[in-house]
Amino acid sequence: MTTQVADVEHGHENGHGPATGITRWLFTTNHKDIGTMYLIFSLVMLFIGGSMAFVIRAELFQPGLQLVEPAFFNQMITMHGLIMVFGAVMPAFVGLANWMIPMMIGAPDMALPRLNNLSFWILPFAFTMMMSTLFMDGGGPNFGWTFYAPLSTTYAPPSTTFFILAIHMMGASSIMGAINVVVTIVNMRAPGMTYMKMPMFCWTWLITAFLLIAVMPVLAGVVTMMLMDIHFGTSFFDAGGGGDPVLFQHVFWFFGHPEVYIMILPSFGVVSEVIPTFARKKLFGYHSMVYAIVAIAVLSFVVWAHHMFTVGMPLAGEIFFMYTTMLIAVPTGVKIFNWVSTMFRGSMTFETPMLYAIAFVILFTIGGLSGIMLALAPVDFVYHDTYFVVAHFHYVLVPGAIFGIFAAVYYWLPKWSGKMYDESLAKFHFWVSFIGLNLTFFPMHFVGLAGMPRRIPDYPLQFADFNMIVSIGAFMFGTSQLIFVYVLIKTLRSGEKAPQRPWEGAEGLEWTVPSPAPYHTFATPPKVD
Amino acid sequence: MDTHQEYYVPQQSHWPIVAAFGIFLTLGGLGMTLSDMQQQKDMGFSLGVFLLGAVVMAYMFAGWFGNVIRESHDGLYSDQLSGSFRRGMGWFIFSEVMFFAAFFGVLFYVRVLSIPWLGGEGDKGISHMLWPDFVAQWPLLLNPDPEHFKAPDGIIDPWHIPLLNTILLVASSFTLTFAHNALKVGNRAKVKLFMVITLALGFTFLGFQVFEYIEAYKHLNLTLETGVYASTFFLLTGFHGAHVTVGSIILLVIFVRVLKGHFSAENHFAFEAGSWYWHFVDVVWLCLFLLVYVF
Known part of the structure; x- marks a missing residue:
């Protein structure tokens, strides 16, 4: 413990440079390292989502069915949307926020650096789970990225359970990342950096983070209700039990529209x-x-x-x-x-x-x-x-x-x-x-x-x-x-x-x-x- | 903000990656268990993965928070970091508010819009032709499609256990505040006494809630499968109960820390964060009591 105290007292000369090897990336608390990981992750996802778009466009190159089965085509459009939204665009923005916000407001790092690392490392696990659904019996999600009930409940492939849990993980990651951004901007600005002097990028991210904290829990709520309808016999989205499939769309889009602005x-x-x-x-x-x-x-x-x-x-x-x-x-x-x-x-x-x-x-x-x-x-x-x-x-x-x-x-x-x-x-x-x-x-x-x-x-x-x-x-x-x-x-x-x-x-x-x-x-x- | 203060940046930590892996195991195991249930397969292995994940998560929480507590004791934290913790906790509770708001929104939509429509009322009353015998009502003691969704025989009477539970939980919010005030003036005996009372009230609440669920399942046929009244009832009370459980565990940990002599009159943010969470859970219950049980 004494060495830690010494580190703080001597500022950043010892023990605060980048660690070497893989642990630098696994254990990092540095906003630049985490930002880099987010950006690389997002680039990889851009290519995966993009290759799915290639499949879609290759099939649509000519009328008629040439390359893929309609069922697989549906999985491609669904996964293309989900990967681009949750895997490519959102992590890229979080990566930019990580790199730039501390520098722009004169902070040493994000406010909660370890939480920051957790926000990132959830993502590879979440997308592993989501993309594994493509190899399961009955295929991956095939109901479009908006996953309307009852297509995504009554008539969904069995892998939907894993899709739901993957969404939960992405949501948790986004909420933690957004809390970090808000707290950084509110609490870590250098003296004299008033709100109305803040760079526009910080302003837009402050508002984005607020939107994320407000609507990601709603997404968690709607997929939870799906999970219950699928496995526990509830009838949120089934009119036979007094629910309403349209209710799904209302709750989903209450998340979905602010999500559009988040992006x-x-x-x-x-x-x-x-x-x-x-x-x-x-x-x-x-x-x-x-x-x-x-x-x-x-x-x-x-x-x-x-x-x-x-x-x-x-x-x-x-x-x-x-x-x-x-x-x-x-x-x-x-x-x-x-x-x-x-x-x-x-x-x-x-x-x-x-x-x-x-x-x-x-x-x-x-x-x-x-x-x-x-x-x-x-x-x-x-x-x-x-x-x-x-x-x-x-x-x-x-x-x-x-x-x-x-x-x-x-x-x-x-x-x-x-x-x-x-x-x-x-x-x-x-x-x-x-x-x-x-x-x-x-x-x-x-x-x-x-x-x-x-x-x-x-x-x-x-x-x-x-x-x-x-x-x-x-x-x-x-x-x-x-x-x-x-x-x-x-x-x-x-x-x-x-x-x-x-x-x-x-x-x-x-x-x-x-x-x-x-x-x-x-x-x-x-x-x- | 002190302009001459140096920034504090925490050391590298392996806890985040352990946490990410733990979440993956827990949720992956949960998904596998649910899939096995659906396909009526043996779910031993899946449950094992789930439990392993839960163990990893418990280990992670103990390790991560233990680490933070040690650093705090060693005086590594600045006022600024303490502000970050406070704001972080505040925004986390806001996200929880939105989580419950979504479910209350569902309750509102079902009661005020979709059930009256199914009963033939208003603009979308045309949906009445789906089940012409259906009469709109709340609590829903007759489902639109009784063949697939058998209706419950009755509902929980708000003026017995729920009322008692309201009193218990509101009282626990008060006793927790008394404990907090005692901590601020350094009266540790009083802190312990009121913490014990708070915990006892919390666990009694949970016990009653379990009793109520057994009652609902055994005597009232109020189960998850009996239509949207039961769905919203169990969704809201269930998630609230889960939050009370988490809150109780938090308070239990804090109680143990009080016994170990942690916290000072000035510096006790973990205590405060725990009590914010508890008050939040309490407020959610009041909304639940009124909107789910009474009206």
């Missing part, structure tokens, strides 16, 4: 960091940006039933959820306006992070506008469960969430690794991704409006041409991510040394420390004016 708000934060840097102007309307995030978060709790307009709700419900949903366009519009105004008359340069950020603003707006179309209850009866919906949410998730993550990785990679990435290769990655994703998701609007339903392995001939284009785009987008991996490896192996502040216009505490950032960034709190 976009941190990207908002990243873009709000990147655009001012490369426009060499302060972020336009910082205060209104903060209020807009808060407004989006509050509204996200009262819009959930817009996912279920066609399920048969009372008219008052349809109208209420239609109007509240359209209200969300207001704070989102404020944000888009502010990003554009930040760029207006800025001295812009177009390094890779900026390219991703600009693509984010434009393409996310497209996804947002199709969202407004879907929010209109009367016309949603036409769009519901068509490829139009698939186009909509992929436009907000791929150029939204994932482009935000790419922007963040390119923006902060010099700070993390101490080395610059290859700019022309990175730009190549951007342009191939950009073209690939638009080729994939834009034609989905057309086939959707023409009436092609989602979640089917076969389709009428009239949709053949567009589907072939979509598949080619998907292969292009997926394959182009190998360039990303190559850029990362090349940076780490032979990148040029990065200066402390590689971006001319960058502001914030993270640029006041050397690149790569020291293992414990700040031993004593920095002063913020």
